[in-house]
Amino acid sequence: MSGNAAATSHSSDVRPSPVNTKRTQSELDTDQLKQAFSRSRLKRENVDWVVTSFLFFIHAGCLLAFVPALFSWQGLAICLVMHWFTCSIGVCLGYHRFLSHKSLKLRAPAKFFVMVAGCLSGEGSPMTWAATHRLHHQKSDQDGDPHSPLVGSWWSHLLWLFVKRKREDKQLLFKKYIPELVDQPMMQFFERTFAMWLWVQGLVLLAAGWALDGWIMGASFVIWGMCVRMTAAYHSTWFVNSATHLWGYRNYDTRDESRNLWWVALVAYGEGWHNNHHAHPSVAPAGHRWWEVDMTWWAIRTLQMTGLAYDVRDRIPKGRQANDVETADDKVLAQAARPLTETAA
Ligand SMILES: [Zn+2]
Ligand SMILES: [Zn+2]
Numbered sequence: 001m002s003g004n005a006a007a008t009s010h011s012s013d014v015r016p017s018p019v020n021t022k023r024t025q026s027e028l029d030t031d032q033l034k035q036a037f038s039r040s041r042l043k044r045e046n047v048d049w050v051v052t053s054f055l056f057f058i059h060a061g062c063l064l065a066f067v068p069a070l071f072s073w074q075g076l077a078i079c080l081v082m083h084w085f086t087c088s089i090g091v092c093l094g095y096h097r098f099l100s101h102k103s104l105k106l107r108a109p110a111k112f113f114v115m116v117a118g119c120l121s122g123e124g125s126p127m128t129w130a131a132t133h134r135l136h137h138q139k140s141d142q143d144g145d146p147h148s149p150l151v152g153s154w155w156s157h158l159l160w161l162f163v164k165r166k167r168e169d170k171q172l173l174f175k176k177y178i179p180e181l182v183d184q185p186m187m188q189f190f191e192r193t194f195a196m197w198l199w200v201q202g203l204v205l206l207a208a209g210w211a212l213d214g215w216i217m218g219a220s221f222v223i224w225g226m227c228v229r230m231t232a233a234y235h236s237t238w239f240v241n242s243a244t245h246l247w248g249y250r251n252y253d254t255r256d257e258s259r260n261l262w263w264v265a266l267v268a269y270g271e272g273w274h275n276n277h278h279a280h281p282s283v284a285p286a287g288h289r290w291w292e293v294d295m296t297w298w299a300i301r302t303l304q305m306t307g308l309a310y311d312v313r314d315r316i317p318k319g320r321q322a323n324d325v326e327t328a329d330d331k332v333l334a335q336a337a338r339p340l341t342e343t344a345a
Helices: 002-010 018-036 049-066 073-100 108-120 126-139 153-157 167-177 185-241 262-267 274-279 295-306 328-344
Strands: none
Touching: 018 167, 049 185, 073 108, 073 126, 073 185, 073 295, 108 126, 108 185, 126 167, 126 185, 153 185, 185 262
């Protein structure tokens, strides 16, 4: 063994060329990320207790909604409005179609506004969301997909969130998948403050309810405006990762298991038309048939009419062929990765 190794090390024929070295590094990076998102990492010593505890308390708080004294019509109204604002505007429009896929452009004030809405959803920082999502598109339902239901339904729905990822894994994920975002001051700002927005939100709701009608109203605002709303929004989003890679119909022949599922489209503001989206990820409207209602698209159109959104990619391709499934995300990644490649070279 050692003899072979010595012979190999002296052979100029197998000395890695710069191209081979780069490929090898790329393969090492891929393996590192595959490990970071592997189900085998879900062990007691790897649990992200901050995320797990937070999700537990939000769900536990949701159970308090069954206490009649804690119900208020005002709390329910805040719940519905904030569900739409954080889920549709923050996550679907902001984190997903704008940040991850560049389906539209936003003027700076609108960009800041939708990023705040995304932070208030409690689905993490904009950069972590976008980087993980681009990885999902590149590897969807293959080895390396961060949340494929082919690994396990519960894994794809929420268990993958319980794993604590190492700092170096996160840095690599950012470097490879969102290199164009990491140096943006606004993105760095939200990376530092995304958790703070949740605390501010809780305190504002508590204070507003208290000021209106005492501490029970304050508690009602927090229970309905945060716990009930966030639990509903979490599962709506998580169903996109789990259910729409399992059940529903397909408009396009994609290389993954993505499906169009009407009830997920309703609760997740259009994101349930997931086969359409995987077939044409950079297209802003997710509904490609007349009956495929997409509420987030209505919001994009409204922003476009006000001039806050522009360069909207609204052309729905004809035919059943998912002809940009290979290219759309790869193109975004290739464009994003160009400065990195040039730096590395
Ligand atoms: Zn998917
Ligand atoms: Zn996507």
